[in-house]
Amino acid sequence: MRLLSVAITPVRLIAVEENSVALKLESAQMTRRQWLGQVTLPAVGAALGAGILGEKTMFAAPKAAAVNDLGARVYNVRAFGAKGDGVALDTAALQAAIDACTKDGGGTVLVPAGTFVVGTVELKSNVTLRIAAGAKVLGSSDGKQYHAVDAIPLHGDSTLEDGNWALFFAVNAKNVTVEGPGTIDGQGGQFHSVVRGTPPPSGIGGNKRPYQILVYRCEDFVVRDLSLLDCAYHSIRVIQSKRVHMDGLYIHDRVNSNNDGFHFISAEYVTVTNCTVLSQDDACALFGSCRFVTVTNCVFSTRWSVFRFGGGVAENITVSNCILYEVYGCPIKFHGRPGTRYENMSFSNLVLKDVTGPIHISMGPSAKRVPGVSGTQTQANPEPEPADPSNPAIVRNISFSNIHGTVTTDPPQLRDATFTSNYNMGERRSCIALSAVGGSIIENVSFDNVHLTFGGGGTAEDAARRSLPQIAGEYFMLGPMPAYGLYARNSRGITLNNVRFQVATPDLRPALIFDHVEDAAISALSVQGNASAESVMRFTAARDVLFTGTRVLTPSPAFLQLEGAENECITIDGGDLSRSSAVLAFKDGAVASSVKLRQ
Template identity: 70%
Template sequence: MSEQKNDQRAITRRQWLSQIPIPAIAAMSVGAIGVRELHAEVAGPANDLGARVYNIRDYGAKGDGSTLDTAAVQAAIDACTHDGGGTVLVPAGTFVIGTVELKSYVTLHIAASGKLLGSADGKQYHAVDAIPLSGDTTLNDGNWALLFAVNAKNVTLEGPGTIDGQGFQFHAPVRGTPPPSGLGGNKRPYHLLTYRCEGLSVRNIDLLDCAYHSLRIIQCKRVHMDGIYIHNRVNGNNDGFHFISSQYVTVTNCTVLSQDDACALFGSCKFVTITNSVFSTRWSVFRFGGGSPENIAISNCVLYEVYGCPIKFQGNPGSRYENISFSNLILKDVTGPIHISIGPRPGKPTVPGGPAVPSINYEPSTGAAPGDVTPVTLRNISFSNIHGTVTTNPPQLAESKVTSTANPGERYSCITLNCVGDSTMENISFDNIHLTFGGGGTAEDGARRDLPQVAGEYFALGPMPAYGFYARNLRGLTLQNIRLQVAAPDLRPAFILDHVQDVAILGLSVEGNTSAESVLRFIDSKDVLLTAPRLLASAATFLQVEGAANEHIVLDGGDFSKAQRSLVLKDHAADSAVRIRD
């Protein structure tokens, strides 16, 4: 009888394991390889393909902060993708690696106490030859990376752990000398470089101290960035996000503290949303350069200590920009703050110290082909609910290991819409914009009329002649509920229209100065309706209209009683050009 009971109790290991949940098996005191073998006995050889976990320590990774673990990490990724995908686990520890390729259907998961540490030895990196450096000129910033993926599908990089690029080891201590790593210039590795991938996600991860751009995403589709913290201030060109001709992109819940462009959108990026994020940088946050970007919405972001223009369009021949909106933005201590400049770029001065001249030798990174003279088109761009402060004294960026000096044009900047050459800029709107500028502009700055007929960086035109808003050579401009103030006296006009047509302004509130020439200046502009303006401080002249080409300017109501003169006509401006209605 007892023998029969023993037979009934005797079960195979497979039967016994089949009654135990897989998590319980994983918790047993057996090696990870043993767990995988036992799991296979239970589930069969193919039942869990695509869902397995590949611990890099099982492939020989040490994680001691000194041993090179590149081969082990790559072996785990290769095994994972070979089995149909799954999760490659970076557990607790510091794993030193060089260049590693991510592949289709792989999730690289870095545990909370896990870290991938980029090697300080440049010999551990190599170029990604599958990514071209010619043809599309927006690609020519190099093809070296810590992690890369090419033509891959459904790739995920996730935390909550950390990737540290040790980027300062790629910074030359003295210009002209090699950096400690031996790699500099465009051979510096990115944190992550992807090319023509579809279904790319990066989430809940810390990306620190990259040698170059942190995330460089080229010609990819269905890209999702969520909950990323980027701290990138140890080298020149330390971008945060750098998207090139990518589509269906979402960025949300991210914090980017960078040295260079925090969120560049180069080439023909389309169907992009960026929201609920915080940015700070020495240069631009939302930087557009070249290509045909369109259908982009940016909202609910805080931009602080941006000493290089939070929103910047740098359009060169061959570019087209359409249907882009910016809304609900807080700006704190920025320069710029909005700069749209399209047309020929400035060339070198003809004489040392002289003004820049138009040139068709365009910066390759902006996407313009050498010799291309196709006019730029920019239309349907909107800005709404933007509040904040603009500084005239940008300091060195906090926590940065590299320094830079502010140009005069950076200190005395304003909202600038600059269209030159044969380019077209139309249908631009501003709604509910409240900005306080640092002030300090001189009467000499305010007297500037003939700005160089060039586009380019936002400081390329030099100190701007207005402290708040300057627009040149565009049509279809709408402004509503705009308040422009200064923190210190400024002898420049608050607002200038220069050869602008079809303008509607409702509820413009501006500060003046009795020593400034005027508060508003219109130069050869047409079809302008200025409704209910309000002068916030005493001034000599409210509106000065200059040039014989001014036509159909209507000043409708408002309160500019604090001005000694409501209107002054100069340079052959006709009395019939302006009509004042009470």
């Protein structure tokens, strides 16, 4: 057989970056054996192919590839010096990978299998931080590895600033994604003082504790398919940002105080879907002016609130298809000072299991601060702050529908929290509450297909409470509630349809109290009474109220007790009130002419 001689242009291999090579022509001649010993097989294939197609083609292909993959490259943090051994500090390597990625127009920064210890890291535009399934980003337990983000101003008043320290942060960035399926572990217990007044193991605490992810004035920020564990402060805190999406997250933070899950401040176009949040503090706080927010298909549990609204103008928000269990701090809580407005919100298809609260809307001046007394502590006879009639707090157009569950009177400690917390007496015997003071407005609030079983245990002393503090604030600050089902004062446009209130143990409180309520429609309401109580319901200065199809489920002395001369235009149309010894009772100048019976 005759061998065909092939002339090959000599080349030298030059490394450009991981997984890529370039071929450079050399003027010197070398043998085939020498050449083959200096190149890899892929390079041989490229060179032979180029020889067949021509010298021009050999140069054009690599050059085009180097340009066309900008924004789509993968930057493995190990290539930048990360060790991933759980001991070495990998902050600089991770930051270098992010910096290179954003400089090249974006792409993916890959954290592969391993445990990578880091301190404060900045996320930047057009970067996807992917934490592989076998990877864990471990927040350093050394407080010196974190720093304040000076570009993010502190939020809150002078006595309670929220801090601007973080494990990961982004400022004025666009198109940022943090994704799993790996884990971010904040080692938050290292930032909690074992003995009050002493430094925590990390050396920093209070408002210098790092959030896991802190976002400020960003657009198109996504966190998905990730486990976020043991944060030192809030797990995800988003401030003044737009188009924010949280999906498929598992958040477990119960190792420190103020362990919020999500904390949004004046964020717009936000979606939270398919998440499980087990937190110590607010599971999904919405402070400031949050707009266009949807939360769906999630599970929440916390020692405090799940959906908490505080300040600003929040509107156009829906919550649906969620389970809220072991929520010992009121699942849905609104608190608004003068100037606050909450409007156009819907809460639907919710299961509540073992909660306190369960819904609290409190609008108006808060209690004046008392030196040495925390804002979450109950004060004896609290004095309200000055009201501002020209700028009232407003709640309107809020609906609650398809909500079923149980409300407990004995909230225990969270089963998997690493430290204990105390309870206020007002947290034990709670109810749905709508309370407006200081000229504030609550109007057009509806409850449709709401079935709740309350723990009961209300005493005659609880039921006798007629004058509650004229303050807005935490749901327990009004003290043990005088009703076991619904208490409303200074409200209008209240609708109840197919609502059922029951108690697990005997309760001497009315199921429903209206105090200065007007324009209310109550249809198909089923409630339990108590033979030793005064009445099933109690009205003071109620006007334009219509009952239709009401049922009293257990014996009681009276269905409705009217108190005072200001009640008027109350109609009771049909229903089954036969288990009440009397339909009406009158007290403190109330008159029979204020009620019309249509049996």
